Amino acid sequence: MYAPGDVRVEEREDAKIIEPTDAVIRVSAACICGSDLWLYRGIEALNGPTPMGHEYIGVVEQVGDQVRNVKVGDFVVGSFVASDNTCEICQAGYQSRCIHNVMMGSEGTQAELARIPLADGTLVATPGEPDKDLIPSLLAASDVLGTGWFAAVAAEAGPGKTIAVVGDGAVGLSAVLAAKQLGAERIIAFSRHPERQALAREFGATDIVEERGDAGAAKIKELTGGYGAHGVVEAVGTQESMWQAINSARAGGYVGYVGVTHGVQLDGLNLFFTGVHLHGGPAPVRRFLPELIRLIWDRTIDPGKVFDLTLPLDEAAEGYKAMDERRATKVLLTL
Amino acid sequence: MYAPGDVRVEEREDAKIIEPTDAVIRVSAACICGSDLWLYRGIEALNGPTPMGHEYIGVVEQVGDQVRNVKVGDFVVGSFVASDNTCEICQAGYQSRCIHNVMMGSEGTQAELARIPLADGTLVATPGEPDKDLIPSLLAASDVLGTGWFAAVAAEAGPGKTIAVVGDGAVGLSAVLAAKQLGAERIIAFSRHPERQALAREFGATDIVEERGDAGAAKIKELTGGYGAHGVVEAVGTQESMWQAINSARAGGYVGYVGVTHGVQLDGLNLFFTGVHLHGGPAPVRRFLPELIRLIWDRTIDPGKVFDLTLPLDEAAEGYKAMDERRATKVLLTL
Known part of the structure; x- marks a missing residue:
């Protein structure tokens, strides 16, 4: 996002491992959040061009040396806040306020590749490769x-x-x-x-x-x-x-x-x-992810129905516009 | 209280039964609350001369026709909010927000006699006549x-x-x-x-x-x-x-x-x-009264120690002054 109302899709450097606790995932689907609209509408200030997006599901492409819980090839869901999942705050179920938390909006997951800090604490692998129809629901689990x-x-x-x-x-x-x-x-x-x-x-x-x-x-x-x-x-x-x-x-x-x-x-x-x-406050989504994934995997719930517009990532600008104009409740971006 | 800083003790008409669910108690001890100071200091507005006090213990002197749970002669503790103790809010433990709640400040318990609305829901009888040394603690249970x-x-x-x-x-x-x-x-x-x-x-x-x-x-x-x-x-x-x-x-x-x-x-x-x-919010003291009375009666706790000044009711004005000037933490008024 370059400015309020100005969203562009452009080539950027590939996300890469920076810390040994990082993973890089190939994003399968991302979406636009109601909270992204605060910037889009100029209600929250933007500090120059900013990568966007904090909701994501995808396949692990690369892991840092210290990552143990997920491996290359795993299909994973993460939350909009990266968390170590080991500190007292995380252990009490408040991973969104982890003392080492990283807001994923600062990474930008409306992208082909995304760096996930604290991968062991943040990512939850699904039981296998999901059927295509489960993609929207798994993505919904990531935030909404x-x-x-x-x-x-x-x-x-x-x-x-x-x-x-x-x-x-x-x-x-x-x-x-x-x-x-x-x-x-x-x-x-x-x-x-x-x-x-x-x-x-x-x-x-x-x-x-x-x-x-x-x-x-x-x-x-x-x-x-x-x-x-x-x-x-x-x-x-x-x-x-x-x-x-x-x-x-x-x-x-x-x-x-x-x-x-x-x-x-x-x-x-x-x-x-x-x-x-x-x-x-910011929801500790990580607390609920294992249960939410199970309910989705079993087809007990179908939260993906909240997505009423699906666009390729290239058309992200139109997705923002549609949500801003309330033509869409929630936009899914495919990759 | 006639005005901020102006507290007088005067003869007023005796409290009497108005509703069949009322009781009248002879107050054994009352006290001055930190919240009374908001009026004393002029921070909350006073609407003309106002009877004061909402904390009380005493002996039941008279009961209305519909009162079943307490009888004349019982030594009782009540809270600063009268409550029916039967509505859904009371049953969930929020008696201070009872749909029929009456704030006892409107009755004024810094007095020899006090009308207690909704006596069945409000008053809790002690196991018997308390020893004199338990008076401050039982009074403390009423509010602080x-x-x-x-x-x-x-x-x-x-x-x-x-x-x-x-x-x-x-x-x-x-x-x-x-x-x-x-x-x-x-x-x-x-x-x-x-x-x-x-x-x-x-x-x-x-x-x-x-x-x-x-x-x-x-x-x-x-x-x-x-x-x-x-x-x-x-x-x-x-x-x-x-x-x-x-x-x-x-x-x-x-x-x-x-x-x-x-x-x-x-x-x-x-x-x-x-x-x-x-x-x-306003504490649902009634929820805790039975347990607090038990702990006091057993001499497990001695909350009466918060009173650091005891005065006869006649000297209530000096009690307000002492609390206002922080010479006293909490004033007990004897009758």
Whole structure:
């Protein structure tokens, strides 16, 4: 990305091993993330031309001397944060905040080859070469599914629970799927888009609410006997969406927020009196990858349905444009 | 309280049964809360002369027709929020946010008699008439101990955990005691006051840190191998103390905040990248009362030590003054 709105595909030097803990993978598929749009729209500052992309699946092409857990030829899925998976933070399940974490956006995985730092801690090999139809779902596991899953876990989705989901993008829809898998009894999706409503229902939503903001939160209270949802997923990241989520939860309820927050200020006293549990941040996708890969491999879940536009990498610019204009929810880039 | 700094003790009409679910108690002891100081200092607005006090223990003098769980003559402890203890919120352990909650501050328990709404859900009888030396501890259970306990639970204090406590007032000190009882391995108290440091150590603190704000949080990181505490209690309620608490926790750690927040704005993006669990609000003291009463009755804990000034109710004005001037941590009012 050269500037907001200016995405180009160009020849760059091949990714290579720098540290002995690195791997280089040949990317099978990559995608464009909702968070990439913050740069595309000029809301986040860009420091000159920047390689893009942090979601990826592919085949290991080369490994550093100290890599033990993956080998050349393995088909692998990684998360958008490279992590050692051995520090206390990783061991507690917060690999996205590993003390040695490397944000993959700094490497740029919308490319034929990508360097994966801390390969042993970051990459998870699939049981074998995946069937072609599993590619979108495995790619989804790399970020949006793992993020939605984390949000649903943070919202304490489980049997008997009513879970509301703010945000009908790929992460929000993935959170609906996750809440369903985790056993939630009732799943309320906020959405005004007929196609996204339909996918939300297919993923497990039992109710759709079109109201937003305070009216949306009031609707959740109305649907839950005045109490509010047991848990709420926030997958947008704006001031309105954060309060919509917090105010949709009951006192003592759980809000899992994973939308990268922009311009959000939380008034402490208002938050205090909601009495909610608030937990979120960059999702520790690595924690969930083995289970997500298994569910996809077994064809229990089909999260790849969030991709509604597939383009060759060469046409990445059009992919950004389509997502920016909301013509596409999530774009898959093939290589 | 007639105005900031103007507290008077005067004859008022006796408290009486209004609803059939009410009880009237003869107050044995009451106290002045740190949160009363927000009004005393003019930081919170006062709407004309206001009865004060929301912490209380005493003997049931009269019960309404529908009261079943307590009877005349029972010695009882209640929390600062009256709750039905039957709604879904109460049943989930969040009695302070009961859908029928009544804040006891609106009744005013710094008085000889006090009306307790929703008596069945609010009051817990002790096993009998308490020995005189247990009075301060039972009174502490009514608010500060229950609040500190909730904060320590929200901070996930338990075996193997390092817990930091921001705030060395009665609630913070009670949180130290709670963290110890809950089995925390290491308890770090922030304090600059020699007497409070000594009580913190007596209650179970293993380390004292005198630094505050960013320097305080940096010190916790230094003491915990660079990671931060597993859990942190916030018992002050200012912008500085909230961030001191959040930044003292490790990624994925737990912050239990119970200081009534004043002027706090949490920047969403900063909070997002901390990855902490944030949970707090008005403590559901009622959840913990049966256990706290048992621990006090058995003389396992002695939380009454947080009271360092005892005055007759007639001298309440001097009690406020002493707390305002930090000559006293916590004032007990006898009747």
